[in-house]
Amino acid sequence: MARGGESLARVAVAVRAGAAPLWWSGVLGAAVGALPPGLTGRRVGVFAGAALLLLAAAAVFLARRGRYARLAAEAGRAARQDILQDRAVTLRNRRRARRWWLLAAFPAAVASSFAVPVAGGLLVAGLGAGLWLKALWIGRREAAGDRLLWVSADRLAAGGGPAGRHVTAYRATGIAAGDAAPGGARRR
Structure with a gap:
């Protein structure tokens, strides 16, 4: 790190x-899972799955929202020496750190x-849908505050x-910093 700066990744x-990865593992797992009749039958499985999809998405979306909001409200300005990590690097590092969980999702x-x-x-x-919705929620907060949120x-x-x-x-920067739009999507 140059002169006391630190590497920052987009929240x-x-x-x-x-x-x-979770969304596509789940969709493919559900498609393959529709082939065997199972113990309960396909109809019960589809209705139970739809309920589980909604509950899981809501639980992941609502988890730790207060902590995210508090950290965002108290975000300090990023230093000039801080190094902003590329979107692709952050994605690769996060997926690599969780690779066994992501790989186990489909067989499970x-x-x-x-x-x-x-x-x-x-x-x-x-x-997966809950994580995506949470990223969109963070993006709306970033756009409303006209600043991007970063974490060490x-x-x-x-x-x-x-x-x-x-x-x-x-840490916070201006809305034009980095190579990802508010919410974490690729900048167009």
Whole structure:
């Protein structure tokens, strides 16, 4: 790090990193899980899966929102020496740190289909949808405050995610900083 600066990763990108792998693992797991009739039958599995998708998405979306809001409200200005991490680097690092969980999602969704078809896959898809919705919520807060939120990459790597116990503060920059739009999507 140059002259006391630290590497910063976007909060919304870190939240969004697991959304796509979980969503697609869940959708594919639900599709494969629709093949065996299971113990409960496909109809019960689909209805249970739809309920689990909604509950999982809501639970992930609502989890730690107060902590995210508090850290965002107390965010200090990023120093000139701070290094802003690229979106692709943050995605790669977050997915690599969680690779075993992300890889286990598909087989777990398929295996659960022998008991309750489709339900496990839709549960995993709901987790991905909840992360995506949370990233959008953070993006709306960033756009409303006209600033982007960043977290120390070292503290993010320590575990617990962007609102974990190792994270004590966020940094803020102007809306044009970095290569990701508010919410963590690619800048167009």
